[in-house]
Amino acid sequence: MLNSEEYTLSYDGTFDGFLTCVFHSYEQKMSNVTFQRNQHVQQSLFGSTIEIITDLEKADRVWKGIKSKTSARGSLRVYTAFLSEQAQIEALLLNYIQQAFISVLPMDFDFANETVLKVSQIAKSVGREKHRMEAFVRFKLTTDGIYFANIEPDFDVLPLISKHFKSRYADQKWIIYDLKRNYGLYYDLKRVEMMQLALPDDYDPTKTKTDFFTNSEIEFQTLWQDYFESTNIASRKNMKLHVQHVPKRYWKYLSEKLR
Amino acid sequence: MTQISNSPKSIFMSFERIQEKLKILADAAKYDVSCASSGSKRSNINKGLGDATGMGICHSYTEDGRCVSLLKILLTNYCIFDCAYCVTRKSNDIKRAAFQVQEVVDLTINFYRRNYIEGLFLSSGIFKSADYTMERLVAVAKKLRLEENFNGYIHLKSIPGASDELMKEAGLYADRLSVNIEIPTKEGLKLLAPEKNREDFIKPMLKVKNEIIQYQSEKKIIKSTPTFAPAGQSTQMIIGASGESDQQIMWTSNYFYKKFNLKRVYYSGYIPISHDPRLPQIGTDVPMLRENRLYQTDWLMRFYGFEVHEILNNEHQNLDLDVDPKLGWALRNMAHFPVDVNKADKFMLARIPGLGMKSVHKILQARQFRNLNWDHLKLMGVALNRAKYFLVCDSRDFERRDLTGPQLKSIILQNTTSKYQNILSPQLNLFG
Numbered sequence: 001m002l003n004s005e006e007y008t009l010s011y012d013g014t015f016d017g018f019l020t021c022v023f024h025s026y027e028q029k030m031s032n033v034t035f036q037r038n039q040h041v042q043q044s045l046f047g048s049t050i051e052i053i054t055d056l057e058k059a060d061r062v063w064k065g066i067k068s069k070t071s072a073r074g075s076l077r078v079y080t081a082f083l084s085e086q087a088q089i090e091a092l093l094l095n096y097i098q099q100a101f102i103s104v105l106p107m108d109f110d111f112a113n114e115t116v117l118k119v120s121q122i123a124k125s126v127g128r129e130k131h132r133m134e135a136f137v138r139f140k141l142t143t144d145g146i147y148f149a150n151i152e153p154d155f156d157v158l159p160l161i162s163k164h165f166k167s168r169y170a171d172q173k174w175i176i177y178d179l180k181r182n183y184g185l186y187y188d189l190k191r192v193e194m195m196q197l198a199l200p201d202d203y204d205p206t207k208t209k210t211d212f213f214t215n216s217e218i219e220f221q222t223l224w225q226d227y228f229e230s231t232n233i234a235s236r237k238n239m240k241l242h243v244q245h246v247p248k249r250y251w252k253y254l255s256e257k258l259r
Numbered sequence: 260m261t262q263i264s265n266s267p268k269s270i271f272m273s274f275e276r277i278q279e280k281l282k283i284l285a286d287a288a289k290y291d292v293s294c295a296s297s298g299s300k301r302s303n304i305n306k307g308l309g310d311a312t313g314m315g316i317c318h319s320y321t322e323d324g325r326c327v328s329l330l331k332i333l334l335t336n337y338c339i340f341d342c343a344y345c346v347t348r349k350s351n352d353i354k355r356a357a358f359q360v361q362e363v364v365d366l367t368i369n370f371y372r373r374n375y376i377e378g379l380f381l382s383s384g385i386f387k388s389a390d391y392t393m394e395r396l397v398a399v400a401k402k403l404r405l406e407e408n409f410n411g412y413i414h415l416k417s418i419p420g421a422s423d424e425l426m427k428e429a430g431l432y433a434d435r436l437s438v439n440i441e442i443p444t445k446e447g448l449k450l451l452a453p454e455k456n457r458e459d460f461i462k463p464m465l466k467v468k469n470e471i472i473q474y475q476s477e478k479k480i481i482k483s484t485p486t487f488a489p490a491g492q493s494t495q496m497i498i499g500a501s502g503e504s505d506q507q508i509m510w511t512s513n514y515f516y517k518k519f520n521l522k523r524v525y526y527s528g529y530i531p532i533s534h535d536p537r538l539p540q541i542g543t544d545v546p547m548l549r550e551n552r553l554y555q556t557d558w559l560m561r562f563y564g565f566e567v568h569e570i571l572n573n574e575h576q577n578l579d580l581d582v583d584p585k586l587g588w589a590l591r592n593m594a595h596f597p598v599d600v601n602k603a604d605k606f607m608l609a610r611i612p613g614l615g616m617k618s619v620h621k622i623l624q625a626r627q628f629r630n631l632n633w634d635h636l637k638l639m640g641v642a643l644n645r646a647k648y649f650l651v652c653d654s655r656d657f658e659r660r661d662l663t664g665p666q667l668k669s670i671i672l673q674n675t676t677s678k679y680q681n682i683l684s685p686q687l688n689l690f691g
């Protein structure tokens with residue numbers, strides 16, 4: 001029998017936490033679930049709030065289940081959409097997972113299904129942000145010999161870009177720091193780890209001060225800016241198209257745009 | 260390795276001199292429109308620097324909306340030739356400069372480490388001789404690969420007339436090689452670059468093609484065979500400099516695709532740069548819309564299963580500017596329509612005007628679950644404003660009037676607010 005009482009599942013905001021919630025909703029046959037991330041706990045007016053403690057084993061079982069019912073792209077789509085941090089993304093994903101579990105064909109190709117469509121659209125915008133970050137990260141060489149970059153992505157894409165940067169910059173230490181979410185990735189020539197920095201209060205990500213960064217850093221930024229200017233063909237100028245490719249909100253991190 | 264020391268000194272002998280060279284030699288290289296950095300399979304080895312396995316990333320865009328993916332420079336803009344259409348031509352009164360091999364290596368590595376670029380695209384004016392020039396281009400690539408353990412993308416220009424030995428070496432270090440044929444017809448070439456002949460372009464291209472085939476077949480037997488120009492060859496043609504027709508351009512393009520297994524042909528609208536009476540005068544508009552139509556045709560040939568003569572032939576020597584070539588073809592071939600989206604094969608779906616390959620694949624997958632109607636198609640994001648006249652789906656609603664091509668064309672043109680006027684760049688969605 002389905003349990004139609006309203007439940008609010010409160011969890012830690014991680015993907016494993018979310019999967020643990022899915023596990024519980026199945027175990028208790030809950031049909032009416034909303035989610036809450038611990039950071040913003042509110043007492044709900046109706047129904048009861050249950051605090052879900054992240055359980056890696058349960059999360060893993062759910063994840064394996066999802067993988068067995070969808071293509072590799074389909075399961076990645078679930079994770080990617082989750083990173084959008086959108087309000088009520090959990091409920092949408094739960095719905096997606098429920099449908100996937102009962103579908104005979106792998107549901108991820110059913111593009112005329114509204115849930116599939118919504119999830120894949122959200123995953124697509126997160127994916128686009130991932131690609132933008134892979135393109136728009138600009139490292140600056142610090143006096144400690146670390147290549148350092150700031151980002152402020154619209155979605156929580158650091159987990160998605162880690163592999164790309166690790167395989168590309170295998171022989172240099174680097175940090176990519178998300179100023180919005182206040183955490184970063186640090187690669188120490190062996191592995192990538194999550195880290196938090198205490199940045200000075202007056203820290204300005206658009207400046208390259210020589211107390212942090214090398215002199216040659218400023219030279220290379222200058223050369224890059226020169227290069228960027230030289231590649232323009234005035235008779236073809238089309239700023240509308242330019243801004244479409246490089247939206248203005250990213251400009252402050254692009255050294256070629258800081259002149 | 261190339262960790263930069265912390266000394267306040269520049270890593271360059273003279274920073275100002277490098278700055279000036281970079282400005283001159285980037286400016287001279289910008290007319291080569293190729294920016295692709297995809298298609299290689301070179302991955303990071305021995306924890307070196309870089310990886311070229313991905314799709315190729317545009318790290319920035321120029322103000323005219325072109326992708327910036329590679330450090331695109333000339334090794335030098337000194338040249339012994341005098342091709343009329345080229346800014347670097349001998350008779351042009353411009354500042355000249357030349358990089359040293361090590362300078363190009365340093366710029367590439369340091370730009371790459373900062374995630375500015377996917378790699379290097381190195382071309383050159385021809386100084387002294389073809390071989391002398393080619394030798395230096397190869398030296399840069401060799402140094403990057405062997406001394407810097409660089410696994411990013413390298414595109415080298417094959418210098419027309421370079422020896423087979425040098426081309427062979429180039430292919431061992433470069434991901435892509437290209438020779439620009441520039442002028443689509445032999446007659447045009449004779450007029451604008453009388454010192455050059457087609458054979459000089461074709462020789463290195465043929466050598467590279469044969470080496471690629473040989474290396475690939477050896478690799479099937481011996482796994483450790485090194486890769487040879489894994490991202491293949493490309494070329495570029497200038498559009499609108501020598502009065503050629505679209506048919507001549509695309510048939511030449513088709514010939515090069517087939518005969519030399521080219522990966523890409525680029526079309527570059529001629530940008531007037533001289534007062535030479537043989538050429539369009541300064542101030543003439545760059546034919547950007549025509550350029551876009553040629554790219555669309557190129558796409559139709561490579562991904563949509565069209566043969567070049569279906570689109571361009573003796574009866575139809577130039578592309579329509581007011582409609583895209585797929586719509587143009589459909590309007591001339593109304594007998595093939597309407598297409599039933601629930602039954603048609605991929606080949607016919609791809610011919611429906613307005614439908615991109617992505618939509619085609621979505622339709623093929625989604626129709627396994629149910630018969631698709633207009634709502635489904637809309638939900639899937641299929642652009643229907645043009646397509647609706649050319650298809651039927653699971654609905655009683657469809658275009659019933661028996662319209663002729665010209666009638667339909669005028670209806671479509673009335674309904675689409677000259678969107679095409681803005682779509683001028685090859686980087687854009689070609690069939691959006």
Ligand code: SF4
Pocket residue numbers: 338339340341342345346347348349383384385
């Ligand atoms: S040989 Fe090349 S660089 Fe020299 S003038 Fe001709 S096109 Fe320009």
